[in-house]
Amino acid sequence: MRSRSSSVKDDDLSNVLFDTWLTARAAIALLDGALAGTDLDAEDFAVYSVLRQAGEISPGELARWMSAPATTVSSHVKRLVARGHVRQVPHPEDRRSYRITLTDAGRRAHTTAGRDFLSALATVEAALPRPARDVQQALRDLHAAIGAAAQQA
Template identity: 45%
Template structure:
């Protein structure tokens, strides 16, 4: 059951509101995607790989702002499922890029159906245009100092 909406609390900060937003989005996606083949986190990782693959683990950690150990866990899970494969790099055989397999793309496609339904409802509930809000989010991400924000025009 979704948490009730809360009015702004005097004395809280934008960072607090961003924290609450992250939790609300996590809850919304978890509920909508509960019966799918991927968790919301896995769906985000697979979505990113579809956009940029092949992708090194280092680049994946940087792009998604997660520790290398988290990427190692993701890679293990994806390869164990047969959803991704490691592609060795010719210049450095110890290094590899990650690429989704056909099974990984199919899992993403199945998860996408649930995602698109909840995303459409979410966008319909917004009071401002998506592009405007994505621009503000890019500014907020950039202000964290954790790396380059995603260009709101390209996603």
């Protein structure tokens, strides 16, 4: 992680949303570095993890999970399909839509990257000043609050 300029004091910028942004950027940088020797970056690994857990997911469900516009998800899916890690299957209830699933190659890439992810995760969890489950709950609460604020906007 790059250090921030000493001319800007943390207290001058500190608020829940800015601190969340800083934390998210630091987490992505850490994971991108940890996964550098694999076929996946931090965002890919997260998407593959969701696909692996879900089995199949619609682009709309993936967009909601990623908090991303449908166009972003569509271009992301196209890239993963071209890579051979994801395939599109017809939606059983909506002929205009499709569902997304990992291929065997995608599952292998996720498993390989998972080893490096788990190493980074263990390092972060060991450095936490409180139990990981408590931090996760605080993050879930924060995510819910941001979602509620977005609904009001």
